[in-house]
Amino acid sequence: MSRGTLSLERLNPLTTLTGAAAVAVITTAAGHWAFSLTVLGGLLALTARQARAAAVLRAAAAILLPFWTALLFMHGLFFPEGRTVLAELGPAAVTREGLLFALDAGLRTGVFVVAFLLFSFTVRVPELLTVLSARGLPPRLGFVVVSALTLLPAAADRIRRIRAAQEARGLVIGRSLASRLLAARLQAVPLVLSLVHESGERAQALDARGFSGRQPHTSLRTVPDSAPQWAARRVLLVLSLAAVAVRVALALFGGRA
Amino acid sequence: MASPSPQQPSLLLPEAPKRRRFLEILGAASIIVTYVVLVLTQPADIAAGPGSLAALAAMGGFLLGAVLLVVAVLPTLPTSTVVLIPIAMVLNIVLGQFVGSTLVPFYLDAIGTVLVAVLAGPAAGAATGALSSIVWSLFNPTVLPFAAGAALIGWLAGLAARAGVFRRFYLVPFAGFLAGVLGGVVSAPIAAFVFGGTSGLATGAIVSAFRAMGDSLLAAITKQALISDPADKAIVFAVAALLVYALPRRASFQFPFVRRYRVLAGREPQGREPAARA
Numbered sequence: 001m002s003r004g005t006l007s008l009e010r011l012n013p014l015t016t017l018t019g020a021a022a023v024a025v026i027t028t029a030a031g032h033w034a035f036s037l038t039v040l041g042g043l044l045a046l047t048a049r050q051a052r053a054a055a056v057l058r059a060a061a062a063i064l065l066p067f068w069t070a071l072l073f074m075h076g077l078f079f080p081e082g083r084t085v086l087a088e089l090g091p092a093a094v095t096r097e098g099l100l101f102a103l104d105a106g107l108r109t110g111v112f113v114v115a116f117l118l119f120s121f122t123v124r125v126p127e128l129l130t131v132l133s134a135r136g137l138p139p140r141l142g143f144v145v146v147s148a149l150t151l152l153p154a155a156a157d158r159i160r161r162i163r164a165a166q167e168a169r170g171l172v173i174g175r176s177l178a179s180r181l182l183a184a185r186l187q188a189v190p191l192v193l194s195l196v197h198e199s200g201e202r203a204q205a206l207d208a209r210g211f212s213g214r215q216p217h218t219s220l221r222t223v224p225d226s227a228p229q230w231a232a233r234r235v236l237l238v239l240s241l242a243a244v245a246v247r248v249a250l251a252l253f254g255g256r257a
Numbered sequence: 258m259a260s261p262s263p264q265q266p267s268l269l270l271p272e273a274p275k276r277r278r279f280l281e282i283l284g285a286a287s288i289i290v291t292y293v294v295l296v297l298t299q300p301a302d303i304a305a306g307p308g309s310l311a312a313l314a315a316m317g318g319f320l321l322g323a324v325l326l327v328v329a330v331l332p333t334l335p336t337s338t339v340v341l342i343p344i345a346m347v348l349n350i351v352l353g354q355f356v357g358s359t360l361v362p363f364y365l366d367a368i369g370t371v372l373v374a375v376l377a378g379p380a381a382g383a384a385t386g387a388l389s390s391i392v393w394s395l396f397n398p399t400v401l402p403f404a405a406g407a408a409l410i411g412w413l414a415g416l417a418a419r420a421g422v423f424r425r426f427y428l429v430p431f432a433g434f435l436a437g438v439l440g441g442v443v444s445a446p447i448a449a450f451v452f453g454g455t456s457g458l459a460t461g462a463i464v465s466a467f468r469a470m471g472d473s474l475l476a477a478i479t480k481q482a483l484i485s486d487p488a489d490k491a492i493v494f495a496v497a498a499l500l501v502y503a504l505p506r507r508a509s510f511q512f513p514f515v516r517r518y519r520v521l522a523g524r525e526p527q528g529r530e531p532a533a534r535a
Binding site for chain 2: 091116189
């Protein structure tokens with residue numbers, strides 16, 4: 001899976017999670033579009049070195065393109081706080097401040113989205129949950145998260161099969177709203193029914209295997225970690241706290257929130 | 258499925274209710290304090306750019322509150338509820354992702370959360386809402402800061418179920434409407450301060466209309482949320498209610514919350530008699 005020397009998949013999940021959070025916090029605290037743009041460029045360069053670069057970029061584009069369009073429309077045309085009017089279009093006015101606001105907010109969200117997608121597309125979820133459970137998060141959290149991630153593709157496949165079965169029984173989805181609602185009901189009810197039915201069986205099986213036990217759980221999985229990664233996490237944490245502290249100080253004494 | 262799974266807390270294993278209660282209160286307080294601080298200290302002049310302190314406070318305070326609630330509530334839930342949470346999350350994501358990409362100013366991303374809240378109570382609803390946002394954020398990180406709002410919807414749906422709202426279907430959309438008002442008000446500062454606007458084109462158009470009338474960004478997004486969210490949650494509550502009514506009674510009555518607070522109309526099925534409503 002891994003490619004190149006900068007593959008994030010080899011790192012401890014806590015390191016990539018701390019990295020993503022630190023990048024988001026520092027960029028937000030910096031609050032300047034040029035800084036956000038530089039960080040976004042760096043993140044994209046890092047993404048290009050990953051094996052799942054295409055998937056990360058596709059997911060980021062699916063989230064960011066509609067968001068950026070909405071921001072541009074919202075602040076580019078209607079920004080009552082704007083003072084430098086660049087163009088008047090009836091009730092709308094393109095202002096320099098509005099465009100800068102859209103650029104600032106858009107790039108900041110871009111950094112947030114790409115940083116966390118880079119984390120989630122390169123992390124091994126079971127390893128992350130092992131690490132988090134070892135640090136005091138409830139072990140049930142692990143079950144819930146992994147179960148949801150496994151159920152997602154299974155549920156999508158089941159919807160497809162339910163639809164095929166209903167179509168075999170004569171379901172025809174027309175263009176009218178009533179027809180669509182009926183079709184949605186005929187697919188949603190069997191899906192929810194079967195999922196809830198299965199969950200009842202799963203509860204019994206889990207309880208029979210000591211799922212509700214409150215004593216510490218032993219993990220068979222060991223997640224590799226190293227001294228440099230431990231140090232990197234501490235550095236990232238200190239940098240994030242310092243960035244927030246500087247921002248608070250500026251707000252208190254310099255008037256910039 | 259007919260025989261109930263062991264849902265009573267173990268008599269042999271020690272509980273730590275005080276610590277959990279403390280975490281719950283801390284989580285709720287973190288969400289409330291963050292909201293109050295954001296509204297009181299909102300940047301008056303946004304012409305210089307989106308306020309970064311407000312964004313940090315919104316992101317940190319709401320997320321911390323949601324995580325504390327999950328850590329406090331999850332270990333207290335019976336197994337039958339814990340296994341239901343991933344199903345709710347899947348329903349939220351599958352239905353929410355579909356609607357989120359269309360040009361409708363609704364989200365419909367809480368059907369699963371409300372379903373769990375009706376079957377298992379306010380605490381389970383809140384945990385489901387928060388967890389659902391956290392897992393969904395693996396695919397779409399922008400939903401992460403909204404975890405507290407999702408938890409609030411789950412909690413309110415559970416309270417409505419406990420009060421008996423789901424015994425009469427005509428009351429359900431009204432409860433959803435009220436939950437939507439509160440949820441919208443809590444979520445608006447996140448959209449305004451963390452993201453500088455809403456992500457959907459339809460919701461963006463509504464915000465633009467209010468901005469054209471001279472509203473501040475927070476006021477415009479709050480008004481947009483007060484248009485979209487109550488209607489959205491009224492639909493979500495109604496759909497979740499219809500799904501619960503469609504469940505066989507033995508499936509819905511296996512949950513202690515449903516039996517204890519008589520959440521659904523009609524009597525509890527006895528023994529192995531066939532399901533009344535399938």
